[in-house]
C-alpha cells in the first residue's frame with residue numbers, strides 16, 4: 001500500500017513512516033469555513049483578535065460565543081471524501097502513520113482516523129482554567145457554566161490560541177525527524193510552528209508533498225505539489 005508519490009525512492013519500497021498535516025482546507029468541502037475565507041473575519045472581528053488569551057481576558061463572553069457557534073456547527077457537518085480517504089488509507093497502511101491536524105473540528109475522528117493529534121486543541125473539549133482538567137463539551141458554555149472540579153465558572157475552550165504553545169510538540173517533532181514522507185493537506189502555511197514542519201521533515205530526508213486548492217505561501221519548501229480540492233485529489237493519491 002503506498003501513496004502515489006512521484007519520488008523515485010518509493011518505486012521499489014513504499015514509504016515506511018508517514019506524517020500527514022491537515023489544515024482548515026480539508027474541512028472546507030464539509031462546509032466548515034476556513035480561516036482565510038471571508039478575509040479571516042468573524043462578526044467583523046479579525047480571528048487573530050478573537051483567538052487569543054488577551055481577547056478571553058478582555059471579553060470572555062464574546063470568545064465563548066465564537067466557539068459556541070463553531071461547536072454547534074459541528075452538528076450540521078459531516079466528514080468529506082478527503083477525511084474518509086485518509087482514514088481508510090491509515091487502516092490499510094502497514095507502516096508508521098501519524099495524522100497531525102491544525103483543525104479543531106472532529107471530522108477526522110468521525111471519519112475513522114485513529115493516530116491523530118489535535119495540535120491546536122478541540123472544539124468539543126473545554127478546560128478548567130484553574131486545574132487544567134479537560135471535559136467533553138457538545139453544548140454552549142455560558143458565564144454560569146461550572147466545572148465539576150471547582151464547581152465554579154472556570155471553563156475555557158480547549159483551544160490553542162495565538163501566542164499559546166501548541167499541543168504534542170515533542171511527539172510531532174519526533175515523528176517529523178523519523179518520517180520518510182510528509183504530506184501537507186489544506187493549509188495556507190501562514191501559522192507557525194505548523195508551517196515549519198515541512199522543513200523539519202525535509203531536513204530529516206523525507207520526501208514532501210503539498211496537496212492544496214492552490215499554492216500556499218510555503219509551496220517552495222515542498223518537493224512535490226498536487227493542486228485541487230482535497231475531496232477530488234486525495235482519494236486518487238492515497239489509493
Ligand code: BV8
Nearest residue numbers: 023024025034035036102162163186187188191192213230
Ligand atoms: C506559538 C485554533 C509560541 C484557534 C489556531 C510572526 C511570524 C511567525 C510566527 C508568528 C508571528 N507572529 C506571531 C507568530 C506566532 C503565531 C503565528 O504563526 N501567527 C501567524 C498568524 C503569523 N503562532 C502562534 O501563536 C502559535 N503559538 O507560536 O507559540 C510560544 C512559544 C513558547 C511558549 C508559548 C508560546 C499558535 C498558533 C495556533 C493558533 N490557533 N487554531 C481556532 O481554531 O479558533 S491557528 C488557525 O490557523 C487554525 O488552526 C488553522 O488551521 C490555522 C492555519 O490556517 P489553515 O489551516 O492553513 O487555514 P487557512 O484558512 O489559512 O488556509 C486554508 C487553506 O486550504 C488555503 O490554502 C486554501 O487554499 C486551502 N483550501 C481551501 N479549500 C480547500 C483547500 N485545500 C484543499 N481542498 C479544499 N477544498
